Amino acid sequence: MSNKILILGATGNVGAPLVKALIAKGEKVKAASRAGKPVDSAEGVVFSYTDSATFGPALEGVDRAYIMLASGNVDSIALLTPVLEAAYERKVKVVFQSALGVDADDSIPYRQVEIAIEKSGVPYVILRPNWFSDNFHTYWKAGIDHGQIAVPAGDGKSSFIDARDIAESAAAALTTNTFDGRAFNLTGPEALSYAEAAAIIARTIGKPVGYSAISDEAFIAMLTGVGVPADYAGFLASIFYPVREGWTAAVTTDVETLTGKAPRSVETYAKDHIAALNG
Ligand SMILES: NC(=O)c1ccc[n+]([C@@H]2O[C@H](COP(=O)([O-])OP(=O)(O)OC[C@H]3O[C@@H](n4cnc5c(N)ncnc54)[C@H](OP(=O)(O)O)[C@@H]3O)[C@@H](O)[C@H]2O)c1
Structure with missing residues (x-):
């Protein structure tokens, strides 16, 4: 009987809290990474995009x-297509982590x-x-350590999202068929400039952090x-243009639609990650 959920990137930013959320719901989880280490009580399984x-x-x-x-990977089509095709062959339901805005143009690889x-x-x-x-x-921890986050965002604002809210949205999408066949734009509760986000982090960790x-x-x-x-550096620079x-x-209500809860603010994120931001 097939009733397990495979999580790629299971030790990563979204994968780790996603495994935890699914285990809390009583699901059987396979935690995939190159190392294949177990995550929480989920069984670990070795996975590489380039090793079929x-x-x-x-x-x-x-x-x-x-x-x-x-x-760290740029070629999303070449790396994701083989594993997706293996999932289609086995009639496995796919919840796909894409990125906000890729539906602006069908030529974008993620789209x-x-x-x-x-x-x-x-x-x-x-x-x-x-x-x-x-x-x-x-990514921006080294800048925080130096008191200055330096990115090519201009004065643009972003509705930053906490990875835990992505994970909880994914857990909902994986454990009900209510949302099947749909795409969700996941955002945090408010749009902030990098200067505003830096000020929140500075206040929270009690150290000066500016934005350049x-x-x-x-x-x-x-x-x-x-x-x-x-x-990859060029790719990261290119995705600051939309910012x-x-x-x-x-700002959307999609996290709340999926999870029933409002998404976490940058302030909550910073308070909950004070050790990592200060370390
Ligand atoms: N960061 C953002 O602001 C942002 C915004 C929107 C969308 N995204 C998208 O989100 C994705 C990143 O999500 P994330 O931060 O949760 O991921 P992540 O933390 O970078 O993922 C790391 C995980 O992937 C595994 N992994 C690394 N290389 C692998 C490989 N070659 N084969 C198999 N597994 C591998 C790692 O374990 P091992 O090292 O043991 O393999 C670990 O479990 C990107 O596609 C990005 O485009 C990011």
Whole structure:
């Protein structure tokens, strides 16, 4: 009998709280990562986007899967299509972690992945999260340590979302068929500029943190200087264009539709991650 849920990226920002949320709902979970480590009480399974030999064992006994692309990868179509096709073959329901705004143009690679899922014939839910609040203790942590977050966001605002709200939205999409066949734009409760978010973080951790709006070129040089591959640095710079244009400022009620709860604010995120932001 197939009644397990496969979670890709199960030790990651969204995957880890998603595994926890599903276990709390009494679901049987397979936690996939390259290392294949168990997560909480979920069984661990080895998975790599580029090793099709890992797909069969990962999908064994599974009727639903959370498909996402780990950070640091650019070629979403090439990396996601093989595992998605393996899921379609087994008639596995797919909940796909996409990104806010990709439906602006059908030529955007993530949108092409969404279109393929929509045409696949399996039940699906598409989740399009906005910029994660959690980036402040991951990508932008070095800036916080130096008292200055430096990104090419201009004065643009974003309705930052807490990864726990993405995870709880995903848990809802995976455990009911109410939302099948739909796409959800997941945002936090309010749009903030990077200067406003930096001020909240500064207040919470009790250290000065400012914001400096830098050019794409300076941003790419900063990232490649600390070892980020040039293609990924260029990709990250390119996705700040919609921020500068104000397109990431939209606030939706989709988290509440899925979870029944309002999403967490950046203030709540910062309070709950004070050790990671300060460490
Ligand atoms: N950050 C944002 O603001 C934002 C906003 C919107 C959308 N997104 C999208 O969200 C995704 C990232 O989500 P996330 O932050 O939750 O992911 P994440 O934390 O970067 O994912 C890391 C997880 O993926 C696994 N992993 C890494 N490389 C892998 C590989 N080659 N094969 C298999 N597993 C691998 C890791 O375990 P191992 O290391 O053991 O393999 C770990 O479990 C990206 O696709 C991004 O486009 C992000």
